Amino acid sequence: MDNQAFEMHGENIQSSSKGKEWPNKEERKGSWSLMKTFLVCLLACVITTAIGVLVLSLVYVNNPIFMKETDVKDDGASSPKPDEKNVDIRFQFMNHLGKSKVHVYPGGEIQWARFRKDANEYQSDEEMEFGKSINNHRSKMTFGTLRIKSKGLRAPHWHFNANEHGYLLQGTAWIGVIGADDSVVTTYNVTAGQVVFFPRNTVHWVKNVGSEDCVFLLFFTTHEELQTLDVDDAFFSTPEDIAARALKPQGGVNFIRTFKKQKEDQAINLPSNLDQLVQNATYVQSPDNLVWQYFYNLKGSAEYPFPGGIFQWARYRINNTGLNETEKIFSESLNKHENTLTLATLRIFSNGLGQPHFHFNANEMGYVISGCRQAGVILSGVTTNFNIGIGDVIFFAVGMQHYIKSLCDEDLFFILAYGTGNQLETLRMNDYFHATADHILAQLFFKEQAEFKKFPKAAKKTGK
Incomplete structure (x- = not known):
């Protein structure tokens, strides 16, 4: 039976909604399914984001790499990085040389107060602080001690990037210097309290001619790593045929091949059979006008x-x-x-x-x-x-x-x-x-x- 009152009421609603029709039951069910899908996706995104933030926070806290310097001291200086060590400022100006590595050779020893490119070569943080300081100030200075045993020889060598100034603290030595003109070789004796000078790229050698150890205090004019080439290393690095053509020995390249490179570095040389190798050694003093270019009493x-x-x-x-x-x-x-x-x-x-x-x-x-x-x-x-x-x-x-x-x-x-x-x-x-x-x-x-x-x-x- 038709209900006219309901029909009339429905007509009133339709007219008040300006002609829009209500969705039927199936349409309402589909809309609710879409809404549920949207809400589930939204919830999943929120949960995923929260987990991601939590993971990053844990990594941030436990890994110093992700930490940033944000603290600033009152004096305007940044706080030290977590992996930096605070070294007393005095080590910018002081080096306990006695604690540094001793480089041992057959004929003596060398110790250094110097800059190193490889931080792992420093013996301590304090030694590294000194090395960084002389380098940062562009000081053009490096220091070393050289000890040569009796009859020992600091092999002929030259420095690519520094002049060398030395003070003989102990002993007696014979010095040789080869100038730019290879016909000029200056040789002289030096005793304790005297100074030697070797310009950059000048070949020179030091021979201990006394009974006690020679001890030199050496200054080099570089704040970078000292670059040195010993004559024996230069010889063995030269192809045999090139060395033979340059030196023209009797026997040619076959004679060059009789030279055997020692397994141990011979920077300070002292062969055990030295007396068999050397039969006659002379120590000649060159004229003063040559000697005093490289020597000072x-x-x-x-x-x-x-x-x-x-x-x-x-x-x-x-x-x-x-x-x-x-x-x-x-x-x-x-x-x-x-x-x-x-x-x-x-x-x-x-x-x-x-x-x-x-x-x-x-x-x-x-x-x-x-x-x-x-x-x-x-x-x-x-x-x-x-x-x-x-x-x-x-x-x-x-x-x-x-x-x-x-x-x-x-x-x-x-x-x-x-x-x-x-x-x-x-x-x-x-x-x-x-x-x-x-x-x-x-x-x-x-x-x-x-x-x-x-x-x-x-x-x-x-x-x-």
């Missing part, structure tokens, strides 16, 4: 005293001031070659002081021979002081104010090298303090001008 040179100690110098002087005729040859030789060094011995009396100073035109490197001391360094925003003893190496970059104080009853004695072949330029604290006007100091330090009359002016010095 530092121990016998003039002394330059200062309050608290004494300097002796192997250096270039403008107009050869204060030098004798043979010393002038050495002075001019230093100045002629590029990137040479100035050498000096410094003796500070017991409890004496090498006052605060800095150098305008040179980095400084030194080796403690005897005594004990305290060294201090003052940089922009950085001040440090540290104790140093026998066998330690120090380094002060150009412009870096530093001082040295003796702490022992015995005198402090060490060898110093400065990175210049020109005349060294130095300014001391008392000099720049007195050179500053009293009224400027009064304004700077908040003290009355008359107070600065209490600082006595030191007498003019002729030394460092």
Whole structure:
């Protein structure tokens, strides 16, 4: 039976919905299925995203590679990376050479305070800090000790990237230097307290002719790894036929083939059957005009005293001031070659002081021979002081104010090298303090001008 009332009501609804029709039952069922599918997919995405975030968070926390530096200290410096080790700042200026690796050869030993490209070749973080420091400052300096046994030989060799300056601490040696003109070979004897100089790419050798070990303290003018080639290595690296054609020996290439390369590095050579190999050895002293290009009698040179100690110098002087005729040859030789060094011995009396100073035109490197001391360094925003003893190496970059104080009853004695072949330029604290006007100091330090009359002016010095 038809219900007219319902039909009338339905018509009213249709008219109020402006002609739209309600979906039938099947259509409503399909729409709900699509909705369920959408909600399931959405839920799956949310769960997957949450799991991904959780996994990344765990990796982030447990793996330092994903960690970033976000902390900043009050001084503006970034916090150290998690895998970096904090090394005391003093090791930028000091190397305990006695703890470094000893390179042993048949005829002696070598130890180094130097930069290494391969960080694994350093013996400690402190040694690496020193190596990085001399390299970062472009210091053009490397230090090493060379010990040669009696009758031992530092094989003829040359350095591609550095001049070499040496101080003989102990023993007696015979030196050979081959200049650019192969007809000029300079040979000379050197004893303790004297200096040798070998320009870059100059073939040279050192033979111990005494009964005790020779000990050389060596400075090289490079802050990169030293590049050296020994004559025996050059020979064995040359093809046999090329060597035969170059050297023209009796027997030709067959004679060249009789040479046998030793399994052990012969950088410092001392064959067990040396007496059978060598029947006649002569040690000839070349003329002074040749010798003094590569030699300086530092121990016998003039002394330059200062309050608290004494300097002796192997250096270039403008107009050869204060030098004798043979010393002038050495002075001019230093100045002629590029990137040479100035050498000096410094003796500070017991409890004496090498006052605060800095150098305008040179980095400084030194080796403690005897005594004990305290060294201090003052940089922009950085001040440090540290104790140093026998066998330690120090380094002060150009412009870096530093001082040295003796702490022992015995005198402090060490060898110093400065990175210049020109005349060294130095300014001391008392000099720049007195050179500053009293009224400027009064304004700077908040003290009355008359107070600065209490600082006595030191007498003019002729030394460092």
